[in-house]
Amino acid sequence: MKLKYFIMSLVIVLLVSLYCMAECPLDHFIIGVNQDGKEGTDDDRKLFVDCSQKYRDSGTIEYSNWFYPLNQSIFSSYPYRLGEPGFDAFQDFNPNAAYTYDPNKALIGQPNIDYRIIVHCLSMSGNLRAVHKDFPQFTIDKSGQEFNHSDIHELRGDSHIHMSYQGADGKNLYWITFYLYDEFADVNNPDDPNHYQPSKSFSVVFNREPLPGDLVINEQVDQNDLAELSYYWLKNKGSRSNDYYERVDTNRDGIVNFIDYAIFAKNRENIHNME
């Protein structure tokens, strides 16, 4: 009898462990702070998103494309759709959730009480919208709109949210660019030690890749893109986790240097010649 209970207990523990280890199959941006994972560097209080899962489900095999193809749906408005990437956050309490467990990058304290992370839409293409279909529902369809990730996190006791991206067709380039900020941070005191600094912007693109060199995505290669290239100049840790410095490392060799500048300059010239 004892053996029977022992085996049953073992099975239950095993099933619970497997459940805890199960990761969401959909892609997510993972919200965090202290991107380099080390204390005492410039990014210790700076927000970021980990992009390791960005474009994972972009084709028949993982990471087939550097964009998400939108799929045709049964809906007549915005008939092309995709239910990822969502948002999640690094955490320091569940080592089994491997994608999100990183105590060095987790935000400290209670969401909406100690910090309030706002996801702000900096720019987006027309004919696209980003919809949170679960409660509390909201739609982002214009630049300048935003949502309070910490509010949903607090409400559900879970930082894991899904988004639906909906476009008018499956051919044209669609994009949405976000950045994160902590609404509790004092804008007049960027070094406020108790709150977080805004993230750099990050984008997700659909249907096709933007032109190399179109870094601040707007289908133009211009001064704003040059400023973006300058910001990351000579940085040498480009990887999937930062989407190769948001595509500034154009040839994805890990380094932002003259090769990337040459590609940028060529496309800038081509666009000027077409004008």
Ligand SMILES: [Ca+2]
């Ligand atoms: Ca750091």
Ligand SMILES: [Ca+2]
């Ligand atoms: Ca641009």
Ligand SMILES: [Ca+2]
């Ligand atoms: Ca490069």
